[in-house]
Amino acid sequence: MGLLDRFFSKPDEEPSGPSHAENLRVAVGIGTAQMRCHQDTWAYFVEEFEKSSTHRDSHVFRPAAEEEITREASGMIVVPISGSSLAALLDRCFDIQFRNWSSSWNYSTLDKAIAARVGEAITRALAHVMSAAETDGNELTIVLDDRLAVQPES
Numbered sequence: 001m002g003l004l005d006r007f008f009s010k011p012d013e014e015p016s017g018p019s020h021a022e023n024l025r026v027a028v029g030i031g032t033a034q035m036r037c038h039q040d041t042w043a044y045f046v047e048e049f050e051k052s053s054t055h056r057d058s059h060v061f062r063p064a065a066e067e068e069i070t071r072e073a074s075g076m077i078v079v080p081i082s083g084s085s086l087a088a089l090l091d092r093c094f095d096i097q098f099r100n101w102s103s104s105w106n107y108s109t110l111d112k113a114i115a116a117r118v119g120e121a122i123t124r125a126l127a128h129v130m131s132a133a134e135t136d137g138n139e140l141t142i143v144l145d146d147r148l149a150v151q152p153e154s
Helices: 003-008 020-028 039-051 084-097 109-126
Strands: 032-038 078-080 140-143
Touching: 020 084, 032 039, 032 084, 032 109, 039 078, 039 084, 039 109, 078 084, 084 109, 109 140
Parallel strands: 032 140
Antiparallel strands: 032 078
């Protein structure tokens, strides 16, 4: 693959469903959401935003203060996150996965897998968001805690 091909190539997997821009608009409309994930996953993204402070969305991401984070068993945490920070996180996941013309060439396959999984969890949760004027629902919770399915013994 030549240099120009790398800059202008399309990603291997195009995101399906609402466009990335539509998901960002939904995310910024959220006052506060909860992100339930392992502390290492959260630390990965906080460090990602810190190390790339010149990135176009880094000024929008505001991590929760340590005292706002609820710690659970097995390293799981619940982090309050504003809609604008959620949008910045989603945008960073998108960049890591799909933007060949950005700094994503520095990202490993593992980085891209983490970004894909977190981005998927966020967009899946955003699909259920409605305007507060239309409904009186619960606060949005994004859960990153896949489990091994137990097969019943026969």
